[in-house]
Amino acid sequence: MAEFISASIDKIHMGERLRPIDQGYVEAIAASFEERGQISPIMIRSTPAQNKGKTPYTLVAGAYRLSAARLIGWSEIDAIVVAADQVEAQLLEISENLYRNELNPLxxxxxxxxxxELWEEKNGSIDPKGGRPEKQGNDYPVFAKGRELSKQVQNRLGIGAETYKLINRIGQNLHPALRQAVRGTEAETNQALLLKFAKLTPDMQVKAAAALKESGDPQSVLALTKPQKPEKPARDPDTEALAALRKAWGQASQSVKDQFLQEIGLSRFQEAA
Known part of the structure; x- marks a missing residue:
């Protein structure tokens, strides 16, 4: 059963988060705290042995609120203590973030x-046979467990099945190096660009990640990944004119050829000679 408490901030272990903390967002929440106070509690779980007992609580959800409270010097923060192991805690963290709908496409x-990943740890593999029908698309929920997971995520995000497929396509196919490289670029907030990057081969994605770190421009990097068309040879007007004459001569009737030879001062017999 969950318990509502006022927790000492220095007793809460933050732990690693799935996404980096945006300091600007922390400052905005801190300003709101100073103006209106804390509206919603953070979520923590009991971890008595964490840091040799120095931090008997570990954050489950509310990293921005906790960071904002620390920024303005609060000593305590409203929190709900939930009974959850590490996997359940991560599921709760992700669920809250999905529910709050404050995530960019990446x-x-x-x-x-x-x-x-965590859901499969608790419920078993979505596709125990390995491999999915290609015609169904990437990770389409054709199996019972896949449909169950799909419905949970769709309900949390308020999205449809097709959007769920696109999210999976990015999540499963985007190389870790490229995930890091798109941070802070236009692609981080542009699903269409992320899908284009996700279509590249792993080798091309690694190269794209390196190029993106240099330029910071996803559009130009994507342009470099497109197959280059061979350059056309330079045009030679004389060669083209000669080719056109030969083609016309081959298509002309004999009477037209004779007429042409007469106009340029030659005859058929002279030509043969």
């Missing part, structure tokens, strides 16, 4: 993939 794909 984070949304990462969170959904992590949610799937």
């Amino acid at each position: 984070d949304r794909a990462i969170f959904v993939m992590k949610y799937r």
